[in-house]
Amino acid sequence: MASGSKYADLEISVVKRSGNEESFNVNKFVKSLITSGVDYENVDTILSEIQGKFYNGMSTEDLKSVVYSILKEYDKKTGKSYSKKYMSENCLKIRTSEKEFESFNKEKIVKALIQEAGADLKTAERIALEVESEVKTLNLSYLTAPMIREIVNTKLIEHGLEEFRHKHTRLGIPVYDIIKLIEKGSKDNANLMHNPESIHKWVADETMKQFALLNVFPKYIADAHMRGDIHLHDLEYAAVRTVCCQHDLRQFFMHGLKVDGTGRHTSVSKPAKHPDVALQHAAKVLSAAQCEMSGGQSIDEFNVWIAPYIKGLPYDEVKQLMQLFIYEMNQIYAARGGQVVFSSINLELEVPEYLKGKPAVKAGQIVGAYEEYDYEVKLIAKALVDVLMQGDAYGKPFLFPNIIFKLRENAFKDENKDLMIKIHELSAKWGLPYFINMFADYQFKNTNAMGCRTRLSGDWGNSVEESSLRTGNMQWYTVNLPRIAYEADGDDGKLFELLEEKLSLIKHGLELKHEITKKRLYHDKTHPFLTQKFDDEQYYGYDNTTKTFGFVGLNELLKYHVGSEIHDTKDSLDFGEKVISFIRNYADSLKKETGLRWTVTQTPAESTAGRFAKLDYKYYREETKSVVNGELSDLNSIYYTNSSHVRVNAPVTLGEKVSIEEKFHSLCNGGHIGHFWNAEAYANPEVLMEITQKMAKTNIGFFTYTKNLSICEKCSLAMGGLKDNCNGCGSNSIERFSRITGYLQNVSNWNKAKQKELTDRKSNLIKF
Structure with missing residues (x-):
């Protein structure tokens, strides 16, 4: 072969797939070209071009790739023929x-x-x-x-x-997005710091969100979420977790603690005999449940359950024990993505009526009845307040657990006056406690809440305890109210027709989540802590969980549809009540129809209020511009008003704000809150207590006084208000804190929409 002889001096070795080397055989190579369709007269030209790209020790795969790249430029058909004959599946890795x-x-x-x-x-x-x-x-x-x-x-x-x-399809996250998370983190959740654990959580979350939108929800629900008609909260957990639980410590104090739910993977504790162990077990219960749920964890009646353990102890020792618990909850830095447990504790001023006569539990035994421990219940409450007043070693407030006091029949009587003053001193200093107003006419025997506002009332199940303990919210999903107004274009009938359509989407989404969760709990057995049994009864009352409709932007719906905001006119307020009553009636009818616990909540909307506003600006620009809050020059800063709240900078007094917002608390039986901003203007605890007494005469069911705080990183001075410089040393290294939706947190961790809302907030603690 002429061409072969011309290139016979081409002395290179080729490494075969086996790793063995052999000399390049030009005659064999020319034959492969001709077999692939290369005309004989063109062989020399192609060989000449290829020769310059050969090198000693190249692999057969690389050699074939070089040949293919040249042949397909020479003639596509010839290149394809060569590929089929010589670049076989055994060559491609x-x-x-x-x-x-x-x-x-x-x-x-x-x-x-x-x-x-x-x-x-x-x-x-x-x-x-x-x-x-x-x-x-x-x-x-x-x-x-x-x-x-x-x-x-x-x-x-x-x-x-x-x-x-x-x-x-395959799920995942782009390399660029991972780099951004590594370098800059995310501000979707102000409770998460930027650290290795949170980076892993964010990456995993993105994959699970994609999975939920592809495999958990049908396309029409997923599309409604992505368009912004509705918001599917906790998408990353849609396939595997419910939201939250109100815990009852009696089972653990009677039977002991298995934090994995089985005892096969972790050490098992006998029932706590001593108060310090009991408090550590309480902290571990919250931490263990957090591993199986997406939202907050709470202990209802905390000081009632602990009371038998501290009987006979001096106050200083009780205070030290409460300090142990508070530090545990703020230093177990092991919850999802490297954070402390999002936790709450509900506290009583005295043993409530529904627990009187119930056996008190300590160290695996019955030790009388709970009404025998009224003194200890008060002592624990006092000690907790004193510990919280002090703050941590740097003088910062303790951020968790959220402390929630229930105001019952005797709350303002003389026997509780000193404790109530002390509680309001805590409000005046840190803005920490929340209050559940059990005086409201819709409350029933027991109501509990979490800082995020999810609520359980005692009027659901066969008993108050079944209704409010060892259960919680399964999930809430949220409807975008302003968008419904844009699409209704002033037509009342169309507005309610569209609202029902969006609620139907949420209903179907919650039904899917309900069935998926049952499969996880009882078939896949992915929740061993929650499903463990005590005396043959499952700890977690899943059948009593709430399936909840949330909403955002009632104020902006009214501004667009009625022409005035919720605080402007009676017509506007009345129409707002009509909208939320429609949602409540929809939930109530589902309760009768399905036997499930359907409720309505004021969505916390840490990120949803901004997300809806941005999406509406994209699809309904002119309509959104006329009602949205924030700066249109920075779309990341725009937001809707949370749920049925009055706009944060509305020119209303406290009394006016209460008279408006109380109308929605009885409708929102799955969760509500009254936020009263900037309590730093009221450092007098007796003045705050007077406001609380007036609040107890309203239908506001759950409320808190939010005090903005600044802590100097240099000298640790704590200051009221959001400061740029330290009043003591002048440093500009300042940590600033406020309540974002349901919990106190460092402002630097907030997203831009919430930061803008913060600067817009107006104090209204006047003229009640």
Whole structure:
């Protein structure tokens, strides 16, 4: 062969797949070119071009890739012929998800399409054959498994097999987004710091969110969320977790503690005998449950359950024990993504009526009845307040647990006056406690809450305890009220028709979550702590959990639809009541129809109020511009008013704000809150207590006084208000704190929309 002899001095070695080397055989090579369709007279030209790219010790795969790249430029048909004959599936390597290399094998595609996507054999083989043909034309030394999957998915789309593609798709997060999370973090949740654990959580969350939108919810619900018609909260946990729980410590004090729920993976404790152990067990209960739930954890009747353990102890020792508990809850830095447990404790001023006569539990035994421990209940409350007043070693307030006091019949009587003054001293200093107003005419025997405002009332189940203990919110999803107003365009009938349509979407989403959760609890058994049994009864009362409709932006709906804000006119307020009553009636009818516990809540909306506003500005720009809060020059700062609240900078007095917002608390039986901003103007605890007494005569069911705080990082001075410089040393290294939606947190962790809301907030603690 003439051409062969011309290049016979081409002395290079080629490394075969086996790792062995052999000399390059030019005659064999020329034959492969001719077999692929190269005209004999063009062989010398092609050989001349290829020769300059050969090097000693190159692999056969690299050699073939070089040849293919030149041949396909020479003639596509010839290049494809060469690829089919010589770049076989045995030459192309796939880097698998197990971080290994293996040869391309179309049968794996067939198997995956059948098992993962539910394709029939004929369809799977056809797609695999087309993918094999495509892959062989690629000028690559190897492919990755995700690349192969994308090629398969492209073929599925080309053939109109969208359902198969949907099931076969691969979830993940772009490299660029991971880099951003590593370098800058995320501000969707102000309780998360930027650290290695939170970075891993954010990356995992993104994958699970994608999974939920593809596999948990049908397309029409997922699309409604992505458009901003509704908001599916906790998407990252939609497939695996419920939200929150109000815990009852009696089971653990009687039977002991298994933090894994089984005792097979962790050490098991006998019932706590001593108060310090009992408090540590309480902290571990909250921490263990946090591993299985997406939201906050709370202990209802905390000081009632602990009371038997501190009987006979001097006050100083009780205070030291409460300090132990508070530090535990602020230093167990092991909750989701590297944070402390989002926790609350509900406290009584005395043993409530529904617990009188109930056996008191301590160290696995019955030690009388709880009404015998009234003194200890008060002592624990006093000690907790004293510990919280002091703050931590740097003088900062303790951020968790949220402290919630229940105001019952005797709250303002002389026997509780000293304790109530002390509680309001805590309000005046830190703005920490919350209050549940049990005087409101819709309250029933026991009501509890969490700082995020989720609420359980004692009027659901067969007993008050079944209704309010060992259960919580399964999930809430939120409707975008301003968008409904934009789409209704002034038509009342259309507005309520659209509202019912969006509520139906949420209902279906909650029903799916309900069934998925039952599967996780009872079939997959992924919640061993919650489903552990005491005396043959499951700890977690899943059948009593709330399925909840949330809402955002009632004020902006009214501003657009009625022409005035919620605080402006009686007509506007009346129409607002009509809207929320419609949602409540919808939930109540579902309760009768399904036997499930459907409720309505004022959505906390840490990020949702901003998300809805941004999406509405995208799709309904002119309409949104006329009602939205924030700066349109910075779309990250725009937001809607939370739930049915008065706009944060509305020109109203406290009394006016209360008279408006109380109308919605009885309607929102799944959660509500009254936020009264900037209590630093009222440092007198007796003045605050007078306001609380007046509040108890209203239908405001749950409320708090928010005090903005600044802590100097240099000298640790605590100051009221949001300061730029320290009043003591002049330093500008200042940590600033305020309540974001339901908890006190460092302002620097807030997203831009909430930061803008913070600067807009107006004090209204006057003229009640």
